[in-house]
Amino acid sequence: MALTGVEIFKLLPKTNCKKCGQPTCLAFAMKLAQRQASLDQCPDVSAEAKQKLGEASAPPIRPIKLGTGDRAVKMGEETVLFRHEKKFVNPCALAVAMKDTASGADAQKLIDAVLGSEIDRVGQKLRIDAIAITNDSGDPGKFEAMAKLVAEKAPAVAVILSTTSPDAAEAALKHFSNKGAVLYGANASNLDAMAAWAKAAKATLGIAAASLDELSDLTEKAKAAGVEDMVIDSGARKAGEIIRDNTLIRRAAIKKNVKSVGYPVITFAMRDDNMLETLVASAAIAKYSSIVVLSSMEKWKDLALFSLRQNIYTDPQVPMQVEQKIYKIGEPGPEAPFMITTNFSLTYFIVSGEIENSKVPARLAVLDSEGLSVLTAWAAGKFTASKIAQFIKESGIEGELGGTKELIIPGYVAILSGSIEDKLEGWKITVGPREANGLPAFLKSRVA
Amino acid sequence: MPFTPPRESYSGKIFEETIGSGPKAITVGGENVLPFHSFEGATPHKPVIAFEVQDVPPEDWPEVVKEVYKGVSGDPVTWAKYCIEKLGAETIALRLVGTHPDRQNFSPDEAAETVRKMLAAIDVPLIILGSQHAEKDSSVLIKCAEAAKGTNSVLGKAQEANHKTIVAAAMANDLKLIAMSELDINLSKQLNILITQMGFDKAKLMTDPMSSALSYGLEYTYSVMERIKLAALAQNDPTLQPPILADVGMMVWKVKETQAPEADMPAWGSLKDRGIAWEAVTAASFLIAGAEVLIMRHPDSINAVKKFIAEMEV
Structure with missing residues (x-):
């Protein structure tokens, strides 16, 4: 559970050295309690305090970056269940799936569409944030070839590599070392190998569980294996499952401080029926997903989802204004x-x-x-x-x-x-x- | 470590209300949990979608939705029967927009005649809507309520300015009633209190907190709905326990995104898909926030939302 300011204060050096930028240790403790400061700002904190406070002062949902550079998307860090309580802070990333069985021409078309997806909407630049390459072929060679193509043609675009094969993961990740990629597909049978490759490439590990129980178990194992950055999938696919699992995950993380599910959620919304997919993605945007993977991009669909994301993530305490x-x-x-x-x-x-x-x-x-x-x-x-x-x-x-x-x-x-x-x-x-x-x-x- | 699901239970419950009569009557509400949270409580009834028809041809609707009803929209009864028989409508919302003084200015008696003909021709529940001209609605809806006596139809919308006459009319003719106020939970609560203080049964009310369209204030409606639901369930506030109605189509099909041709806005893509998505996404968002009754226009948007509702069952 989160510590109070006074509890935190007891663990600080109490030297009032001001190196953290606050006038006193107590003021710093209060900032920490409100999650407005980070413990790294105190240079003199003891190892014991660090360990205790680190656990308690960490945001309930771990902040993680998808991608790098200007187009990087911040995920996690949410603190509430309902947007009227407080602003939802990090708008969810929208990703489009690209099968590694796609022809070169189709792949190029999708890359061009992603690169050209940016539109200006009420002063904000909105775009498809990531490409999710899926290992439909089951062949590590094909998976790597597609990863290489994307890395070359769209170097600034964040990538999600979706495979359950550690060999495919290793091959594809070579092209995305230190690029804020997600390696999605870690499950009970491949966890150690997937964790190792994700760590080696400084990628975020995507946990692919079949239930909330298994999810919580897998994140703990991955953490024990040294993985810190994860995105999580409970296996929810139907709209009702997405609402259920995302709600339970958000509640557990925020109200109970359950660390094993305190990570951004990735949701796969792909449907044959495009209009239905748009609505399932809408539910995921409104109810707590941090990455939503779509089967395709259409300008009308992008516009509708960008607009909903913008609406949901608007600060409820600031009246929206237009320019005079x-x-x-x-x-x-x-x-x-x-x-x-x-x-x-x-x-x-x-x-x-x-x-x-x-x-x-x-x-x-x-x-x-x-x-x-x-x-x-x-x-x-x-x-x-x-x-x-x-x-x-x-x-x-x-x-x-x-x-x-x-x-x-x-x-x-x-x-x-x-x-x-x-x-x-x-x-x-x-x-x-x-x-x-x-x-x-x-x-x-x-x-x- | 196994995951312990942090389930919530609430002391409050949404009123269970039946609209219409006979075998096609529909019941909404009755849930004691937030929308679609069937994993922790009772959600006995699915949301219902009413097809909107009007007493005058929909000249002001954009082509994408107008063309669907070409050939039937010249007459409200033909239009409604088409929605029921060909498009599977389970409820009809008849908007008497022709009674507006700036439109055809139909008299209350003319409006009542339209309602009478409609009720004689259809067997699904009917929602009777005025033109949202507060003054005219009070005279129009009195006559319409008399025409609908005993049918368990829904009458709307009562606003702060005209609620007294409309509430009396709904009460005298045993109808359900929509209470509409403008995007503020306190205004919704206050109007519901005023209405029940007149002796109207709160379990026959529906709250319309005022709809909006995607990108045009959706977040206000969304959060007001969520707050109403939380007050109804967590705080057990009976004045906010009536089901919520969202009048979606009329808000959506007037914004630029449902009208601007792709030639003018190439970055926005297909106008038809865009219009349908605009209505469907707006509607689905309000369902997630707490609406039990939707009024919509395009059959493709309605179908998509129905499939979405079906996917909510797990």
Whole structure:
């Protein structure tokens, strides 16, 4: 179980030397208890304390990196079961399976697709993070050949090598030494050899168990064999098994501090039915998997899964905000309607969505209101006549508009129309609908 | 060392509610664990998906979903029968969007007539939805409730602004009732309390915490649903124990991802698959978070979600 700050303090040198960056040992102990500091920061800690504290202060789910360099993906380190409690920290990696029986041309196509999978979504770069090479042939030579091809053609992409053959593992791992690869396929019959090859290549060992009991047993054996970095698979394949095992693993790791399952989870979501695969992968993203392996990549599927991952891993305590600026919807001419709202992302999405629905090209000014919705922002003094007037003046929008300078404000702040008119000389202020769903009718009636 | 599964048991339970009547009636809820946690408690009923039909042709739906109903969507009853007979719909959600003052502005009597015809023609449970115009809905849903008297249909949605008349109508005609508030567990709780204080049986309520679409606020709905479920089960809060309804199709089929052609957005891939995936992923996420009743539009999304639900049985 996790130690309290005071319990940790008793094990520290109590010299208040400040070398850790904290003013006192007690302050450092408190940081350790909150998992905001690492014991490595104390240069004088005793071996005994290190051993005791190391166990207790380690995050309940071990942090592990998949891949290296800019594209490396951090996994693990989660501390809660539900995203409303605290942010889920490390978004799960998405991997695509590549059979070692694939033709050279097909393999090249998949590599190109992975390399070209990056898209920009609300300011974040999202992509397929890894390739999972699977030893379908059972032939170490074929497995190695595919590994070599991937290592040469996509050197920056993280790799999961999936095989139960230590010979195949050894051959393929030669191409991924020190590359943050995962060697997946360690089971009861090959554990020692697989552990040895993973250690030699500084790879993460992927445990392939058939049950939670076996999983816990195998991770302990691997740990005894000197393996520290592992990703774990309980054998869950059906959606219900994934939800069950991932829930039990997350609970055991976080609430009971069970170390034998305190590792990131790898989930294989492959299905013949692509839409069903998308949903099984969705369940794995929402419920605690750290790597999800897919059978194929399609742009629509990637987009949906990237979006879900982004939604689930959003910080629930920070209101999502969009950038303050004037957004064009459609191709608005100089006389197109010009509206204003706040920068709470939900407000922006709903308002811009309804403007799109109206099919009337328009401009939408989004004022930085610190992520508050219209009424809340108005009540908090973040959406006021002077802020609106200042933003409009400084935006330079006047030059883009035609003869009539008209600003449409949300119906909820109708009360502001007079004072905005006073502050924006030459402008006409019009009160729009209170709710965004009134916008299509409102806009259509104006162009009719 | 064997793994000791840390199982949870909860003191609360979701109300078990039957909708519709006769052999095709459906029961939802009844579980005493989080969604799909059948490994540690009772999950007696599967979630149910209602096919959405409207009282006017779906002019504003994107082509991908509109084309499915081409030829049947001119008449709500024909449309509903097509969903039941050809697409396997187990429940119909009739949205009276034509009653909206900005649409056809159908009168309450016209809406009630549509409901009457629908109920005479179908044998599966019916969810009757207004146009979400708070003022108009209260007059429309009174008449519709009378038309549905004794059918055990679901009436919706009662909002804070109009709940008094709609609750009275549901009570007088013995209907189930959807209570909708906007993305806040406390608002959901408060509305459910207001409704039960009027004498409405809380075990006949459904909570709609307001849906959203993937990438357009999904995480808000998702977390509000999870919090409602935890309050209902772990804290045994009866005001949050009604089943949850997610009105998915209407939120999904208006976002850009379900409308923009691949020619305009080449990085987004096939529009048809994208639209179907958008609806299915949104729906599946809400099931995981706690929804028991979904309202959806595209038969392919619905099929995918049904297969997903079937895979949850272990």
